[in-house]
Amino acid sequence: MDRKFPVFWKHYLIQSAMAALTVFFVLIFLSLEHSVIIASLGATAFIVFAMPGYPTAKPRNVIGGHLIGLFWGTAFSFLHFSRFFDHLAFALAVGFSILTMVVTDTEHPPAAGTALGVSMTGITWPSALAVILGIAAFSLIHRFCRRFLKDLT
Numbered sequence: 001m002d003r004k005f006p007v008f009w010k011h012y013l014i015q016s017a018m019a020a021l022t023v024f025f026v027l028i029f030l031s032l033e034h035s036v037i038i039a040s041l042g043a044t045a046f047i048v049f050a051m052p053g054y055p056t057a058k059p060r061n062v063i064g065g066h067l068i069g070l071f072w073g074t075a076f077s078f079l080h081f082s083r084f085f086d087h088l089a090f091a092l093a094v095g096f097s098i099l100t101m102v103v104t105d106t107e108h109p110p111a112a113g114t115a116l117g118v119s120m121t122g123i124t125w126p127s128a129l130a131v132i133l134g135i136a137a138f139s140l141i142h143r144f145c146r147r148f149l150k151d152l153t
Contacts, residue, residue: 073118
């Protein structure tokens with residue numbers, strides 16, 4: 001058990017509840033066919049609420065990373081010709097997302113999952129809206145609640 005838990009147990013419970021509530025609202029817009037995108041947003045929730053002091057939790061990284069993932073996922077979602085090209089397109093969406101995030105200093109590892117998920121399922125209004133609303137919610141909460149959030153790792 002983490003030695004900090006007895007002292008900061010309220011933070012553990014509140015921050016976990018905030019993460020669950022935010023993910024719940026994002027899930028309203030997504031179906032299970034978007035499970036990779038759901039998983040990437042769940043990983044973002046962990047970073048923002050359990051590791052708020054880490055660089056990857058900053059709004060710049062959350063927003064920039066996921067928008068980059070959306071862009072490259074969408075760009076490579078149109079390259080579905082055969083099983084080989086499908087897998088190549090999925091891999092390239094992730095690779096180009098990583099490259100772009102690193103070059104623009106907006107590293108956010110879960111955003112590579114967004115690129116993968118969008119390249120696999122294609123972009124839809126509900127999936128784009130869910131990602132945009134999710135990253136906006138995570139970023140606003142991080143921005144305005146940062147001084148109350150504790151690093152739990």
